[in-house]
Amino acid sequence: MSFVPYERPVRTAFIGLGRIYDLNVRAYLGNPDAEVVALVDPSAERRAQRHADWPGAALFASAAELAASGIEVDAVESLLPAALHADGVVELLEHGWHVNAQKPMCNDLASARRMLKAARASDRILRVMENYLFYEPLRRLRSLVQAGGIGEVSGYHMKMVATGLGGWDVPFSSFEWQMEQMRRGRGILVFDDGWHKLSTALWLFGPVREVRAWIGNTSFGPGIDIDAPATLTWEHHNGVRGVWDITLATDMYMRSDYYTNDERWEVTGRTGYARVNRCTGRGIQQPSLEVYADGELRGYHALDDDWGSSFRDSGRHWLRWLRTGEGQLLWSAAEAVEVLRFALAAYESSAAGGAGVDPAAVS
Ligand SMILES: NC(=O)c1ccc[n+]([C@@H]2O[C@H](COP(=O)([O-])OP(=O)(O)OC[C@H]3O[C@@H](n4cnc5c(N)ncnc54)[C@H](O)[C@@H]3O)[C@@H](O)[C@H]2O)c1
Numbered sequence: 001m002s003f004v005p006y007e008r009p010v011r012t013a014f015i016g017l018g019r020i021y022d023l024n025v026r027a028y029l030g031n032p033d034a035e036v037v038a039l040v041d042p043s044a045e046r047r048a049q050r051h052a053d054w055p056g057a058a059l060f061a062s063a064a065e066l067a068a069s070g071i072e073v074d075a076v077e078s079l080l081p082a083a084l085h086a087d088g089v090v091e092l093l094e095h096g097w098h099v100n101a102q103k104p105m106c107n108d109l110a111s112a113r114r115m116l117k118a119a120r121a122s123d124r125i126l127r128v129m130e131n132y133l134f135y136e137p138l139r140r141l142r143s144l145v146q147a148g149g150i151g152e153v154s155g156y157h158m159k160m161v162a163t164g165l166g167g168w169d170v171p172f173s174s175f176e177w178q179m180e181q182m183r184r185g186r187g188i189l190v191f192d193d194g195w196h197k198l199s200t201a202l203w204l205f206g207p208v209r210e211v212r213a214w215i216g217n218t219s220f221g222p223g224i225d226i227d228a229p230a231t232l233t234w235e236h237h238n239g240v241r242g243v244w245d246i247t248l249a250t251d252m253y254m255r256s257d258y259y260t261n262d263e264r265w266e267v268t269g270r271t272g273y274a275r276v277n278r279c280t281g282r283g284i285q286q287p288s289l290e291v292y293a294d295g296e297l298r299g300y301h302a303l304d305d306d307w308g309s310s311f312r313d314s315g316r317h318w319l320r321w322l323r324t325g326e327g328q329l330l331w332s333a334a335e336a337v338e339v340l341r342f343a344l345a346a347y348e349s350s351a352a353g354g355a356g357v358d359p360a361a362v363s
Pocket of ligand 1: 015016017018019020021040041042043046061062063079080081082084102103104131171173174192
């Protein structure tokens with residue numbers, strides 16, 4: 001595409017001012033690469049609340065109103081509820097704006113194709129942000145493993161426990177659209193939060209050739225279902241196997257500044273292992289990264305292991321990239337389609353009783 005970097009701050013609008021705005025905004029605060037020119041949300045309460053951050057920004061109830069206003073916009077942060085991503089992102093691209101979209105990209109491949117087509121037709125960049133790739137303990141784990149710090153990789157596992165108590169408040173309206181997504185077969189743990197785990201798997205060890213999954217359900221009453229317990233396994237093209245277990249601990253308290261998610265990544269190599277002990281929540285209070293090799297355990301005590309910082313760094317990366325065009329943009333829309341294929345392969349496998357499914361063959 002004919003992208004030309006900006007020689008001035010990127011004029012940005014936030015589309016959707018809900019819960020996750022609180023973290024996405026961190027990339028913009030005090031950042032000379034960006035100028036926030038507009039805030040968009042149908043909720044007047046949200047607009048008023050966020051206006052305090054950007055008193056100079058114009059306020060709109062819809063993206064169409066912003067487009068009609070004549071205000072010049074280069075790029076937008078799309079923070080819409082997941083079910084609106086496909087139509088919403090297509091509309092934003094058609095307005096002629098680059099889009100930094102929250103995950104999950106969309107629910108199916110037909111929508112993903114539509115989004116890519118809109119980006120091509122408008123000659124704009126579509127990025128699906130993946131803040132986990134900017135979480136320092138995971139970055140260190142990746143570079144350490146790639147440098148051979150634990151020998152040749154034998155395999156790895158990821159763990160995610162959705163705990164019920166603690167953390168920040170999540171508005172009931174966010175929960176409602178999540179339950180609607182669940183009814184469409186795109187649950188909050190495997191698909192919504194899980195998107196990040198699948199992304200990290202692809203980022204760590206490359207393309208996946210086979211997925212086997214067993215996705216369960218826990219009901220909390222009519223229309224309130226959570227997609228756990230679930231177990232996903234897969235094999236990368238390089239032969240490395242991964243396992244991810246998702247469990248619910250409804251009455252467990254988890255200290256967290258954000259969601260109460262207890263997460264771990266543990267890679268085993270021929271001579272040792274490397275483990276990220278926590279991410280979103282503050283479960284294990286040991287160093288966020290530990291590496292065992294040759295009979296010694298090394299702890300990394302000085303990493304920026306505040307999960308919120310990964311949003312700051314992911315957004316800064318996007319803005320810097322728009323300013324310079326230099327280096328690889330993490331994650332491109334095409335890479336996000338691979339994450340979607342991975343998730344769809346897990347659903348297909350689970351429906352087939354755990355049979356192996358090649359993500360490339362998902363239709
Ligand atoms: N990266 C992460 O770790 C992470 C964490 C949480 C949420 N998310 C993602 O962020 C997105 C938003 O989640 P959230 O928790 O902030 O949801 P939310 O429900 O708190 O916020 C969504 C906001 O969008 C607004 N909105 C609805 N329709 C709109 C429209 N047509 N135009 C403009 N605004 C509109 C709503 O009024 C609301 O304020 C979701 O895709 C979610 O999956 C990502």
